Amino acid sequence: MPPFFERLRAGALSYALFSRDKTSAKMIRKDSGYVHSLYLAIPLAVGFTLGAMLLLWISGQTKIKxxxxxxxxxxxxxxxxxxxxxxxxxxxxxxxxxxxxxxxxxxxxxxxxxxxxxxxxxxxxxxxxxxxxxxxxxxxxxxxxxxxxxxxxxxxxxxxxxxxxxxxxxxxxxxxxxxxxxxxxxxxxxRDDIAKALNDPDVKNSLKRTKIGERILKECGSKESSKESPEDGELAALRGTIQEHSEKFLNSWLKNNMSLWEARPQVRGWLxxxxxxxxxxxxxxxxxxxxxxxxxxxxxxxxxxxxxxxxxxxxxxxxxxxxxxxxxxxxxxxxxxxxxxxxxxxxxxxxxxxxxxxxxxxxxxxxxxxxxxxxxxxxxxxxxxxxxxxxxxxxxxxxxxxxxxx
The missing domain is CATH 3.40.50.1110 (SGNH hydrolase)
Structure with a gap:
């Protein structure tokens, strides 16, 4: 075989070997990435499972006052x-x-x-x-x-x-x-229930007569005192937006269809x-x-x-x-x-x-x-x-x- 074709053949063989080694290295790195991700996912999965079990247990208990x-x-x-x-x-x-x-x-x-x-x-x-x-x-x-x-x-x-x-x-x-x-x-x-009185004009005027009354008005007068649900209060900053309507819909659907969602206050209180x-x-x-x-x-x-x-x-x-x-x-x-x-x-x-x-x-x-x-x-x-x-x-x-x- 002429020298030129020998060199061409040798070059092709070398390229094939290099490509195979490179592909193998990529596969190894890819496999290592999968293994690493799997190790990361294990504690997340365990935590999710234990959390779900805890939520199910709490939601099944008698509601705490x-x-x-x-x-x-x-x-x-x-x-x-x-x-x-x-x-x-x-x-x-x-x-x-x-x-x-x-x-x-x-x-x-x-x-x-x-x-x-x-x-x-x-x-x-x-x-x-x-x-x-x-x-x-x-x-x-x-x-x-x-x-x-x-x-x-x-x-x-x-x-x-x-x-x-x-x-x-x-x-x-x-x-x-x-x-x-x-x-x-x-x-x-x-507390929130008593703070509702701070919206009453007569109550405000009476409290303004004393220093402690003025302090109460200053520190607690801005408390949410409407009859909104907790979800409504959380969405106050989004009032009138598409996000507000979508989140209200999701909250309502989850509350009606998932006992765990409705049990959130109990979970927070229990913790x-x-x-x-x-x-x-x-x-x-x-x-x-x-x-x-x-x-x-x-x-x-x-x-x-x-x-x-x-x-x-x-x-x-x-x-x-x-x-x-x-x-x-x-x-x-x-x-x-x-x-x-x-x-x-x-x-x-x-x-x-x-x-x-x-x-x-x-x-x-x-x-x-x-x-x-x-x-x-x-x-x-x-x-x-x-x-x-x-x-x-x-x-x-x-x-x-x-x-x-x-």
Missing amino acids: FEEFALPVGTSSYFAEYDGHKIHGTGICDADDCIEGWRKRGSREAALWMGNSQIHAVNQLKPGQENASPLLFRALNKKGLDFLTFSFPNSNFQEYYVFFEYLRPRLNLKVLILPVVFISFRETGI TISLYRLRNTVLGIDPQTKRKMIGGRYEDNMAALKAVVDHAITEKIKVVLYTAPIRRDVELPYILEEYQACKNQVKELAQESGAIYADLESIVPGEFWGQKESTALNSKLELDFFHFQAAGHSILAEALTKLIRQ
């Missing part, structure tokens, strides 16, 4: 009604029904009791038993005085201030009863509770852990309490302040100096303003208090410092009846 998370197992909420209308409400959401019932009963002078979960919660509630609210309702009605109760868990005095200004012009108020719970001075903010219990476990927090005063919150709540008392007295409404019952057969979960200083300050406020004050912290005997499930990640029962049995509610109702009649 997260607004009552503070209530222990064995403690029940009791909201009394009379003649088809509530006499014990939970906020703006059912205030109209309570007010309508009051009107049907003749719009008489009324006593208003506002407080936290201690008012509506009953330990080991048995059929036929009640809490203090209906007991007071019947006792005061015999004396010609109507009576309404409103309570919401983990509440604070800033919320009582806003809600009082909402109810005051809607009722013929004669008496205002407020429990002084030290732990309420640690809470802050206005929040789990993190709360994990925190308590890690930090060793239990009901007997000392709760210290939080300076700024304490001052804001004390200012709100003073604003409520001052305005009520100005409107010739009798104000009854009382230190709420607390379990006293064990050491209190407070710094005693701070707790006593708070009680003294409230007592001084009552004396200066002309309100009635009573210390009822020890009025409920130890045998009428109970235990609750753990707020940590164990199953150990814990002491309940704030909720008591029906017998304790009877004692409290009798004591408050005497104070109101003073």
Whole structure:
């Protein structure tokens, strides 16, 4: 074979070998990429599977009432009604029904009791038993005085201030009863339901008269207070756009056709509770852990309490302040100096303003208090410092009846 063709043949052979090696290298790299992607996909697949199993489990559970998370197992909420209308409400959401019932009963002078979960919660509630609210309702009605109760868990005095200004012009108020719970001075903010009152012009004008009222309006007055669903609120920035309509359609379809989608609030709440219990476990927090005063919150709540008392007295409404019952057969979960200083300050406020004050912290005997499930990640029962049995509610109702009649 001529040299020229030999060189051509050798070149073709070399090119064929080079192309084959290059193709093989590409295949190897491609195979390696597949393997690498597979390794990346495994944890994603495992996470997705475990997440789906968790969502399915949560969606199949009894729905948790997260607004009552503070209530222990064995403690029940009791909201009394009379003649088809509530006499014990939970906020703006059912205030109209309570007010309508009051009107049907003749719009008489009324006593208003506002407080936290201690008012509506009953330990080991048995059929036929009640809490203090209906007991007071019947006792005061015999004396010609109507009576309404409103309570919401983990509440604070800033919320009582806003809600009082909402109810005051809607009722013929004669008496205002407020429990002084030290732990309420640690809470802050206005929950969404109560914040709806901030849209009322009369409420705004009343709050503007005080520094704490102006602060509440500034910090909470812009809260969403319409009757939109959570999905609508999330889409507020997209209002009027094609994306809004498409996302609303998808949300609606998913909610109606997938139980997991509808269970999203339960999932978020369940995770929040789990993190709360994990925190308590890690930090060793239990009901007997000392709760210290939080300076700024304490001052804001004390200012709100003073604003409520001052305005009520100005409107010739009798104000009854009382230190709420607390379990006293064990050491209190407070710094005693701070707790006593708070009680003294409230007592001084009552004396200066002309309100009635009573210390009822020890009025409920130890045998009428109970235990609750753990707020940590164990199953150990814990002491309940704030909720008591029906017998304790009877004692409290009798004591408050005497104070109101003073």
